[in-house]
Structures are given as C-alpha cells and as structure tokens.
Amino acid sequence: MSKRIIKKVAVIGSGIMGSGIACHFANIGVEVLLLDIVPRELNDAEKAKGLSLNDKEVRNRIVNSSFQSALKSKPSPIYHQKFADRITTGNLEDDISKVKDVDWIIEVVVERLDIKKQVFENLEKHRTPSTLITSNTSGIPIKFMNDGRSEDFQQHFCGTHFFNPARYLKLFEIIPGPKTTTEVLDFLNGYGEQYLGKTSVIAKDTPAFIGNRIGIFGIQSLFHQVKELGLTIEEVDKLTGPVIGRPKSATFRTVDVVGLDTLVHVANGIYENCPDDEAHKLFKLPDFINSMMENKWLGSKTGQGFYKKVKKDDGSSEILSLDLNTLEYRQKKSARFATLELTKTVDKVIDRFPILASGKDKAGDFYRKNFSAMFTYVSNRIPEITDNLYKIDDAMKAGFGWEHGPFQIWDAIGVDKGIDIMKAEGLEPAAWVNDMLDSGNKSFYTVKDGATYVYDFTTKTQEKIPGQDSFIILDNIRKTNEVFKNPGVVIEDIGDGILNCEFQSKMNTIGGDVLAGLNKAIDLAEKDFQGLVIGNQAANFSVGANIGMIFMMAVEQEYDELNMSIKYFQDTMMRMRYSSIPTISAPHGMTLGGGCELSLHADKIVAAAETYIGLVEFGVGVIPGGGGSKEMTLRAQDLFQKGDVELNILREHFLTIAMAKVSTSAYEAYDNNILQKGKDIVVVNKDRQIATAKAYAKLMAEQGYTQPIKRNDIKVLGKQALGLFLVGTDSMNASNYISEHDQKIANKLAYVMSGGDLSEPTNVSEQYLLDIEREAFLSLCTERKTLERIQHMLKTGKPLRN
Structure with missing residues (x-):
C-alpha cells in the first residue's frame, strides 16, 4: 500500500x-484551494467601479466575500489570522483545473443531489486518478452521488461530514459509498483523529448518519414532550444544560444558534426517508415549529427564535422568551427544581444521573421520560446505523457537545434500572440489550488494564475499543495507578517512569491542597521517577488561583498568612x-492567571x-x-539583542499583563511570548495531549536532563523604564481610557517589571523580582477597590471596572 500524504486540499x-473546513485545514498547515461559483450579474459597487463580468475581482467575488466574512466571524474559525495566507481563492470556471494538483477534494455545496x-x-x-474526493453532505445518501462516476472515482469517494463550526466541534463522520476502498476509509479515519484533531466515526450510509439521526431525535422528542409536561423553554434549557453535561445553550438556545431551518431540513429528511423508524411520528414537526417557520423566526440569523433580544426604554437589552402556547414573547422566567438542588454538591x-432519574418532582418526570425515549431509540439503531454502540456515544459527545453519550448515561443509571424506567413509560429496549444481560454482561462499558471495553452484540462479549493505544485516559487509570491523593490532586503513574499530577479542585483552581500536591509530585518524581507531567482531562486546565481564599484573608486583614500563601505559590x-x-505542563481550555x-x-x-x-x-x-510578573520580565530581557530598543520589548510584555490578554488559541500565545517558539509545542487532538506530554518528559530524561541553575542575570531597566510606564499610565487615566484604580495596578506592575526605582539598568536575581512582585500584590490586596473587584468576580464570574 502506497503512503498517502495530504499537502494540499481543494474545498x-x-x-x-x-x-470553516478550509480554515481548519489551514490551521494544521495544509495548503488550501477554496473555489465557488462565478456571479451571473454585477452588484451596485461593481457597477460603480465600471467593472465587467470578466474582471477577476467580480468572478471571485462570491468566494472572497464568503471567506472574508468567515475570517471576521466570532468565534474565529482559524487559530491565527496569518494562517489565512495558506488559503488561495478562485472560481469553478477559471480555476477548476487546479484540482489536478491537490491530494483531497472536499465538496461543500448546497444540499441538492x-x-x-x-x-x-x-x-x-480535472481530478487526478487516486485523489481522494469526499462530500460534506449532512444527509444525502452517498450511493446516490456515485451514479455515473468512474470506477476510480467511486473507489476514492465517500462522505466526510464535518460538524459546524469545523474548528470547534470534534465529530468527523466518514460514510463509505458502495465501492469505497478499505484503504481510503482507514486513511481518513486515522487522518481525522491524528491530524485534524477529530473524533473519527465510520458510519453506515443511512439517513442523517449517526450524529444527526440521534441528535435530531433527541431535540424532536423534546419538542413533543415540552407541551405534554407543561414545561417552559427556560425550564427545558435548565434541565438539558450543564447539569447533565451539555453546553450552556442547552436545547432551545442551541436551536436558535444553529438555525431552526437547519434542524427542520434534517428532521424532514429523516421523516421522509425513514418510514420504518419506530419513532417515525416524532420526526413530524409540531404545530408551533411550523408556525415559527412560517413567521421566519429561525433564531439568531433572523433576530428571533425561541428567544428574542430587545431594547428597553432605558437603552438596555433584555432577552425575551417564546411562550409555546400563545406564540408570544414574554419576560424570561426563572426555573427551579428540587431534584436539581440535590445535585448541587455532586461535582x-x-x-448525577441516578439522582436525576429518581427525582420526585416535574424534573424527575422529565428525565425519566427523556432518558427512556433516548435509551429505546439508540438501542434500536443498532445495527441499523452502526454495529458499535460506542460510536453513537462518540458521535453525541463530539458532534453535540455532550459530556456523556446515551449508553454511558444508561450505564450510570444502571442498565436494569434504565429498563425499568422504559417499561414504566410503555417502552422496551432492543432485544440485544436483554441478550447482553442474559449473557452475564451487566453494563455496556468496562475498564480493564487501563483500557475501555464495550459490549459487542455480535460476539456477546466485551471487546476492547480500537485506537486507544495513542491515548492516556486518566479516568481509566486513576484507581489502579494512583500514587498519591489529597483533596486537590491525584498523582498517577502513567508509565515509563513518568508521573502525572491531575488537579481535582473546583474549576481546577489552585489553592493550598493543589500546591501541596504539586510539591508532593515533585518530591516523588525526584526520588523514584524520571519526569512529571501536570495535566488533566477536565473541561479546563485551570482558571487560576483560589481568589475566594485570597478575598477572605484580605477582608480579615490576615496579611502575614496571605504573604505566606503567596510565597508558597511562588x-x-x-x-x-x-x-x-x-516538568511538562499540558494546558487546554481556560488556562488563566495562576494556571498560566x-x-x-x-x-x-x-x-x-x-x-x-x-x-x-x-x-x-x-x-x-x-x-507571572517576574517571568514576563525575565522573558522580555531574554529577547534583548544588541541595538534593540529594550524599552519597546519590555513594554510589549508589560501590556500583555496590563491588558489581561488571553489567546484565542495556543498559536496566538506565541505572539505574547506565553508559549515560546522552539521550546513549546501545540497538539491539535486534545485526547493525545497527556500521551504526548509524557513522551517529551521521557525523551528529556533519557537525553540527560540537568537541573537548571537559578538565574541572577536578569537585566532590569530601572528608572528609565519606570518613568516611561508612569507617564503612559497617567496619560491614559487623563484620557479616561483607564480608571484611577487601573492606573494604580498598572503602576505597581511597572515598578516590578522595571526592577524597582533603580538609578540605572542592573542585573538582578529571580528572587529579587519575586519579592517585589509579592510586595506589590499584597499592597493591592489592602485596597478597597481590589476587594470589590474580587467580590464581584466571585459573585458574577465577570470583571468589575471601578
């Protein structure tokens, strides 16, 4: 088998x-040719310029307009704006011959066969034989698109369904056509996971494939349940959001963002093409959805859907909710349920699922009805849409942002208990589920020797899920490989002489337990191991120091204790x-403040x-x-070169802190010198991160790691820099760009990063900078306005500008 390399793709x-797909290929370093149709008439701007339909500017107008619009969208589809240079645009008449030079052609045109x-x-x-060619269709059968094509085309053709937005949603469905070769499927499956950072799922060529078939069923099921149970849209969004590991947008807000018309299109396709589906009637749109479609209340794209943002008389904004009975907008209502209160202490x-399924209120009724419908449906889709139940879970997690797939939720409740709930609702699982229980398998998943096994209905045994060898799954090894544990961390032996220190605090905040755990991890690694990874697989690496603890100490004026705590952190x-x-850090998601x-x-x-x-x-x-203040000062001076304007380099590092700059991708962090080129690396697939970090720790140890010598050669610029910074902050305050308290904080930072009020540039030690950093931090903790900011952040999660 010849080796296949992707250097260039055509979208x-x-x-x-x-x-979005073009941008994501550019994200991973692939050259992209992006093509679209030629306009058939001039627009007003082109007429004003005196252009003709033959001008290149006109012929590429559609593609260039769409591409530029994508680059401006939020959240950005691209890791770094300079990566856009990897994309060349063109049109399907003048530039279609260029597809002969690409390694993969991806069709993403309108959903019409x-x-x-x-x-x-x-x-x-124009396509070169053996070139991959795929369709990003969300539901048209692949077999219909094959008609009339050559044998080579059909062998190298299949569906590759990205979910929107392509950068952020991990699901990558691969749908073979009748003649797609095994080599093509295996390549795409591996490429999606290793290079695109996706969860690759090979699906059968059935309507809506896996993700949309299950996901749209779930939403349609809710549409029908909402009136039956007398629930408001706020109540449904409360019940189907973060409490069950789903996005904050939950159900109705998600539909608004995606677009009601998009959901209706897929639902209608399933209704028309799956007449034998036992839940066929659920895909028929309820009356309120038809009314919304007629009114063009499609969500964010039309300014109103299930929610509507309006301006009040005082100029402020308000979000209204749709009453599904009257189809009129009203003020949002709060949603509270006793069952949800019981889960607040369950991190x-x-x-939480056993608690939710046992609820005695309307929420409990909702979950039992919801879970039983979903459990029945997914069990009946095997083997129709896939032979492997884990692929359904993977699709829902990667495509719809669920923390746990339906079979994992069923396991959490208990397979027997789940069946009891189904029977109480007049439902039954597929026969293979009872066969599983009869064969002695009491759960869909098991963990053995650090690997996840899943029930296979064909062999009636638990089989190891393929593809895990590239991953370290901390959930699977935590119990068996635990070396040390306290309330803040778990330290695991991840093999080959490498330890991993995993944070376990709320939002992975860094407090006393975490710091004690980190020190313990270093003690253990220095004594009996070769290296240490600091990594976890939670939603975020760490949102920073425990500011609640800092606030309490400051309010109680326990400054000696606060000084000791900050010194302990340093x-x-x-x-x-x-x-x-x-030591290797493996950050992901929010890595803020102390986590940074x-x-x-x-x-x-x-x-x-x-x-x-x-x-x-x-x-x-x-x-x-x-x-952090010390480190950015050190990193600035490490960039000083003979002839540089050193103040400009220091100023950039000062602004990184003073403007609280947060990268929108790891690649942007190189711009701020948070990540350092030639030293730090980025991995696209988060699932591989711990394994990659471990490999680097092992390599560094084997190459003969030498303990570094503490630095005492850090050049600080003293009054020269401090004067510049103070003039700058005074000017910004005078112009009302910053408040007086902002100026005070900035001046404290300026003092630290200048090395203090030194008369001339001087070499100092790291400890010198740490000491003045800590002194500045403590002095700010005595300020009333700082305490107001901390308190506001603790209450609202948002910064206060006072």
Whole structure:
C-alpha cells in the first residue's frame, strides 16, 4: 500500500461550512484551494467601479466575500489570522483545473443531489486518478452521488461530514459509498483523529448518519414532550444544560444558534426517508415549529427564535422568551427544581444521573421520560446505523457537545434500572440489550488494564475499543495507578517512569491542597521517577488561583498568612522550574492567571490547540503574584539583542499583563511570548495531549536532563523604564481610557517589571523580582477597590471596572 500524504486540499463551496473546513485545514498547515461559483450579474459597487463580468475581482467575488466574512466571524474559525495566507481563492470556471494538483477534494455545496452530481461531473474531468474526493453532505445518501462516476472515482469517494463550526466541534463522520476502498476509509479515519484533531466515526450510509439521526431525535422528542409536561423553554434549557453535561445553550438556545431551518431540513429528511423508524411520528414537526417557520423566526440569523433580544426604554437589552402556547414573547422566567438542588454538591456529571432519574418532582418526570425515549431509540439503531454502540456515544459527545453519550448515561443509571424506567413509560429496549444481560454482561462499558471495553452484540462479549493505544485516559487509570491523593490532586503513574499530577479542585483552581500536591509530585518524581507531567482531562486546565481564599484573608486583614500563601505559590513555581526532573505542563481550555503562571514555569508546555491562556489578574485588581510578573520580565530581557530598543520589548510584555490578554488559541500565545517558539509545542487532538506530554518528559530524561541553575542575570531597566510606564499610565487615566484604580495596578506592575526605582539598568536575581512582585500584590490586596473587584468576580464570574 502506497503512503498517502495530504499537502494540499481543494474545498468546493465557500459558504459558512466550506470556509470553516478550509480554515481548519489551514490551521494544521495544509495548503488550501477554496473555489465557488462565478456571479451571473454585477452588484451596485461593481457597477460603480465600471467593472465587467470578466474582471477577476467580480468572478471571485462570491468566494472572497464568503471567506472574508468567515475570517471576521466570532468565534474565529482559524487559530491565527496569518494562517489565512495558506488559503488561495478562485472560481469553478477559471480555476477548476487546479484540482489536478491537490491530494483531497472536499465538496461543500448546497444540499441538492442534482447540483452535487453536476459538480462531481465537472471535477472528474480535472481530478487526478487516486485523489481522494469526499462530500460534506449532512444527509444525502452517498450511493446516490456515485451514479455515473468512474470506477476510480467511486473507489476514492465517500462522505466526510464535518460538524459546524469545523474548528470547534470534534465529530468527523466518514460514510463509505458502495465501492469505497478499505484503504481510503482507514486513511481518513486515522487522518481525522491524528491530524485534524477529530473524533473519527465510520458510519453506515443511512439517513442523517449517526450524529444527526440521534441528535435530531433527541431535540424532536423534546419538542413533543415540552407541551405534554407543561414545561417552559427556560425550564427545558435548565434541565438539558450543564447539569447533565451539555453546553450552556442547552436545547432551545442551541436551536436558535444553529438555525431552526437547519434542524427542520434534517428532521424532514429523516421523516421522509425513514418510514420504518419506530419513532417515525416524532420526526413530524409540531404545530408551533411550523408556525415559527412560517413567521421566519429561525433564531439568531433572523433576530428571533425561541428567544428574542430587545431594547428597553432605558437603552438596555433584555432577552425575551417564546411562550409555546400563545406564540408570544414574554419576560424570561426563572426555573427551579428540587431534584436539581440535590445535585448541587455532586461535582461529577456522571454521578448525577441516578439522582436525576429518581427525582420526585416535574424534573424527575422529565428525565425519566427523556432518558427512556433516548435509551429505546439508540438501542434500536443498532445495527441499523452502526454495529458499535460506542460510536453513537462518540458521535453525541463530539458532534453535540455532550459530556456523556446515551449508553454511558444508561450505564450510570444502571442498565436494569434504565429498563425499568422504559417499561414504566410503555417502552422496551432492543432485544440485544436483554441478550447482553442474559449473557452475564451487566453494563455496556468496562475498564480493564487501563483500557475501555464495550459490549459487542455480535460476539456477546466485551471487546476492547480500537485506537486507544495513542491515548492516556486518566479516568481509566486513576484507581489502579494512583500514587498519591489529597483533596486537590491525584498523582498517577502513567508509565515509563513518568508521573502525572491531575488537579481535582473546583474549576481546577489552585489553592493550598493543589500546591501541596504539586510539591508532593515533585518530591516523588525526584526520588523514584524520571519526569512529571501536570495535566488533566477536565473541561479546563485551570482558571487560576483560589481568589475566594485570597478575598477572605484580605477582608480579615490576615496579611502575614496571605504573604505566606503567596510565597508558597511562588516557591512551588520555582520548584517546578528548578527541580532535578523535567516538568511538562499540558494546558487546554481556560488556562488563566495562576494556571498560566504554572505553565510559564514548566520546562516545556505541550498545549492543546484550543488553549485560552493569559495572565488575567488585572480583572480582580491585582498583578500576577505567583511568579507571572517576574517571568514576563525575565522573558522580555531574554529577547534583548544588541541595538534593540529594550524599552519597546519590555513594554510589549508589560501590556500583555496590563491588558489581561488571553489567546484565542495556543498559536496566538506565541505572539505574547506565553508559549515560546522552539521550546513549546501545540497538539491539535486534545485526547493525545497527556500521551504526548509524557513522551517529551521521557525523551528529556533519557537525553540527560540537568537541573537548571537559578538565574541572577536578569537585566532590569530601572528608572528609565519606570518613568516611561508612569507617564503612559497617567496619560491614559487623563484620557479616561483607564480608571484611577487601573492606573494604580498598572503602576505597581511597572515598578516590578522595571526592577524597582533603580538609578540605572542592573542585573538582578529571580528572587529579587519575586519579592517585589509579592510586595506589590499584597499592597493591592489592602485596597478597597481590589476587594470589590474580587467580590464581584466571585459573585458574577465577570470583571468589575471601578
């Protein structure tokens, strides 16, 4: 078998989806040719310019307009704006011949079979034999698109369904056509996981494939339940959001964002093409959905859907909710349920499901009805849409943002208990579920030797899920490989002489237990192991220091204790930097404040591409006090070269902190010198992150890691820099760009990063900078306005500008 390498792809169709896919290939370093149709008439701007239909500007107008619109969208489809240079635009008349030079052609045109077939006919005239060619269809059967194509085309053709937005949603469905070769399927499956950072799922060529078939069923089921149970849309969104591990947008807000017309299109397709589905009638749209479609209340794209944002008389905004009985908008109502109150102390979502399914109120009724309908439906889809139940769970987690798939939820409740709930609702599971129980298998999943096994209905045994060898799944090894545990961390032996320190605090905040755990991890690693990874697989790496603890100490004026706590944080960071073993930080998601400071002090950062990292302490009225201010000063001076304007380099690092800059991807963190080129790396697939970090720790140890020598050669600029900074902050305050308290914080930071009020540039030690950093931090904690900022953040989760 010849080795297949993807250097260049062509994306046909530049709409939201096409441009998003093009951007994601550019994200991973692939050259992209993005093509779309030629306009048939001039617009007003082109007429004013005197252009003709033959001008290139006109002929590429559609593709360029769509692409530029995508680049401006929020959240951004691209890791870094400079990556857009990897994308070349063109049109399907002048540039279609260029597809002969690409390794993969991806069709993303309108969801009409006749148009897709016409596009494929034109592409085949220019496509080089053996080139991959795939369709991003969300539901048109692949077999219909094959008609009339050559044997080589059909062998290399299949569906590759990205979910929108392509950068952020991990599901990558691969749908074989009648003649797609095994080599093509295996390649795409591996490429999606390793290079695109996706969860690859090979699906059968059935309507809506896996993700949309199950996901749209879930939403349609809710549409029918909402009136039956007398629930408001706010209540449904409360019940189907973060409490069960789903996105904050839950159900109705998600439909508004995606677009009601998009959901209706897929639901109608399933209704028309799945007449034998036992839940066929559920895919028929309820009356209120038809009315909303007629009114063009499609969600965000039309300004109103299930929710509507309006301006009040005082100029402020208000979100109204749709009353499904009257179809009139009204003020939002709060939603509270006793059953949900019982889960507030249960941190792990998976542990909440037995409580929710046993609720004695309307919420309990809702969950029993919802779970039983979903359990019945997914069990009946095997083997229709897939032979492997774990693929359904993977699809729902990666495509719809569920923390746990339906079979995992069923396991959490108990398979027997789930069947009891179903029977109480007049439902039955598929026969294979009872066969599973009769064969002695009491759950869909089991964990053995650090690997996940899943029930296979064909063999009636638990089989190891393929593809796990590239991953370290902490949930699977935590109990068997635990070396140490306290309330803040679990330290695991992840093999080959490497330890992992996993945070377990709320939002992975860094407090006393976490710092004690980090020190213990370093002690253990220095004594009996070769290296240490600091990583976890929660939603976020760490949102920073425990500001609640800081607030309490400051309010009680326990300044000696607060000083000791901050010094403990600093000393722990310095232990990470100067231990005798390599330390690797594996940040992902939100990595803020103290989480960022921790990463700055590791020997190497192995960051997930989706890492939002920055020093955000200004938002709570202080400067970075765990070594962050010191470290950015050090990093600035390490960039000083002969002839540089050193003040400009220091100023950029100062602004990174003073403006609380947070990267929108790990690649942007290189711009702020948070990640360092040539030292730190980025991995696209977060599932591989811990394994990659471990590999680097092992490599560094085997190459002969030497304990670093503490720095005392940090050049600080003294009054020269301090004067510039103070003039700058005074000017900004005078212009009302910053408040007086902002100025006070900035001046404290300026003092630290200048090295104090020194008369001339001087070399100082790290400890010198740490001491003045800590002094500045403590002094700010005595300020009333800083305490107001901390209190506001604790109450609302948002910064206060006072």
